[in-house]
Amino acid sequence: MLEDFEIDPYYEQNQGAxxxxxxxILESVGEDPDRDGLLKTPDRVARMYDELLAGYRTDPEKLINDALFDVDYQDMVIVKDIEFYSLCEHHMLPFIGKAHVAYIPNGKVVGLSKIPRIVDLFARRLQVQERMTKQIAEFMMAVLKPHGVAVVVEGAHMCAMMRGVKKANARMITSAMQGVFRDDVKTRAEFMDHVERSLGAD
Structure with a gap:
């Protein structure tokens, strides 16, 4: 149900804080927050977080906005290479990548632009990739009630590229399969065949 994806009642950004x-932080690392280059940095950072964390206050019902259409089509619908930008909740560093989303309609399809918006709904939060992947799939199932949903996400995590293990080329791939994609090997294989042409293409 969409009620499970309502606006987070606890989210309220305090820009001043x-x-x-x-x-x-600037003072703690030995910088002068009043010098020319940093004078407006606190304001810029606050506004940046307001944008990057917009998913917390996005209304899912308005996001869909009646963009569900009756259709006599029961084959696979795939939207690939959906770019996303998110923030790792462990270090608050970005992770970026692409999402690939498929579903098999059960009498209804959703407007094409809505699927990237659904990805953004969950990407623009403090996240871990595993949870984000699952949330996209569960939301699609709740909204469309299709025969199945498949989501594959490929992400590059700055927390592993810039610090820690410092592996610049490492990519994380997560998947969530629901309905027929989970239960039917051939359906899942067809989806993965489409997706594998994109994985690691960059």
Whole structure:
């Protein structure tokens, strides 16, 4: 049900508190937050988080906005190479990549632009890739009630590229299969055949 994906009631960004926290961080690393190059940085960072975390306050019902259409079509619908940008909840560093989403309609399809918006709904939060992948699939199932949904996400994580193990070429791939994609090997294989042409293409 869409009720499971309502706007987070606990999300309310306090821009002033974020600005003050950024000033504290700058001072703590030995910088002067009042010098020319940093003077507006606290405000910029606060506004940046407001944009990057917009998924918390996106209304899922308005997101769909009656863009469900009756259709006599029961074959696979795939939207590939959906670029996304998210923030790792462990280090608050970005992870970026592509999502590939498929579903098999059960009498209804959703407008093409809505699938990338659904990806953004869950990407623009503090996230882990595994949970984001599952949330996209579960939301599609709740909205469309299709025969099945498949989601594959490929991500490059700055927390593993810039720090820690420092592996710049490492990519994480996660998947969520529901309905016929989970239960039928041939359906899942058809989807993966389409997706594998894109994985690691960059």
């Amino acid at each position: 974020i600005e003050q926290s950024v000033r504290t």
